[in-house]
Amino acid sequence: MSDPDVPSQVPAECPGCGEETPHEVLKPGGHATVQCTVCGHTHKVEVPEPTTVDVDVVVSQDGESYTATLDGEPEQEVAVGDEFIVETEEAIQQVRVTSIELSGDRRVDQSDLDHAETVWTRVVDNVAVNITVHPKDGRRDETRSLKVYVPGDYEFTVGKTVSFGDDEIEIEGVQVRDEAADAYRHEKFDHEGDMVYAKDVKRVYARDTKTAAWSAW
Numbered sequence: 001m002s003d004p005d006v007p008s009q010v011p012a013e014c015p016g017c018g019e020e021t022p023h024e025v026l027k028p029g030g031h032a033t034v035q036c037t038v039c040g041h042t043h044k045v046e047v048p049e050p051t052t053v054d055v056d057v058v059v060s061q062d063g064e065s066y067t068a069t070l071d072g073e074p075e076q077e078v079a080v081g082d083e084f085i086v087e088t089e090e091a092i093q094q095v096r097v098t099s100i101e102l103s104g105d106r107r108v109d110q111s112d113l114d115h116a117e118t119v120w121t122r123v124v125d126n127v128a129v130n131i132t133v134h135p136k137d138g139r140r141d142e143t144r145s146l147k148v149y150v151p152g153d154y155e156f157t158v159g160k161t162v163s164f165g166d167d168e169i170e171i172e173g174v175q176v177r178d179e180a181a182d183a184y185r186h187e188k189f190d191h192e193g194d195m196v197y198a199k200d201v202k203r204v205y206a207r208d209t210k211t212a213a214w215s216a217w
Contacts, residue, residue, distance in 0.1 A: 016041030074114035152199035
């Protein structure tokens with residue numbers, strides 16, 4: 001099995017051609033055996049080993065957090081809103097970057113991996129969504145909170161009636177998370193047909209469709 005970090009071809013000066021040409025790597029290593037793709041001459045050249053860096057990743061999910069690692073080339077860019085896969089002993093999850101920390105506790109929206117000390121993320125393949133539910137009769141003092149767990153690509157659509165367990169609600173508005181606001185161009189949606197994916201939702205506002213009011217007692 002070939003090593004994905006080893007290039008299949010490298011540019012090198014060929015003793016046969018007398019020019020720099022593409023060479024196929026026959027045997028990798030510090031002094032690799034290569035073959036010119038133009039004249040077929042085989043010789044050895046020094047091929048620099050690929051350099052990678054490891055960056056600490058903090059993964060948040062529903063109020064809890066744990067650490068993982070992101071590795072890549074030093075010049076590789078990472079930015080708020082980027083998504084990637086993290087793998088731990090517990091699970092393999094898709095996460096989204098929410099903040100990047102440099103040395104001195106400085107927070108930025110974008111950095112190369114060489115300068116990033118910690119990448120802060122949250123899980124987006126399965127998410128918890130907070131919903132503010134108003135009673136059917138409109139009494140605001142009876143407003144309650146509901147938390148639902150859905151896949152990250154679940155669609156919350158304004159005007160749509162949905163059920164979660166014993167709750168049946170009509171979605172009236174959706175507030176978008178800060179790191180996703182640029183993609184949607186708005187922070188809140190309240191027109192019928194507006195849709196936001198669950199992984200991008202900060203809060204959903206809805207109206208109960210089953211009962212006129214309820215009591216806390």
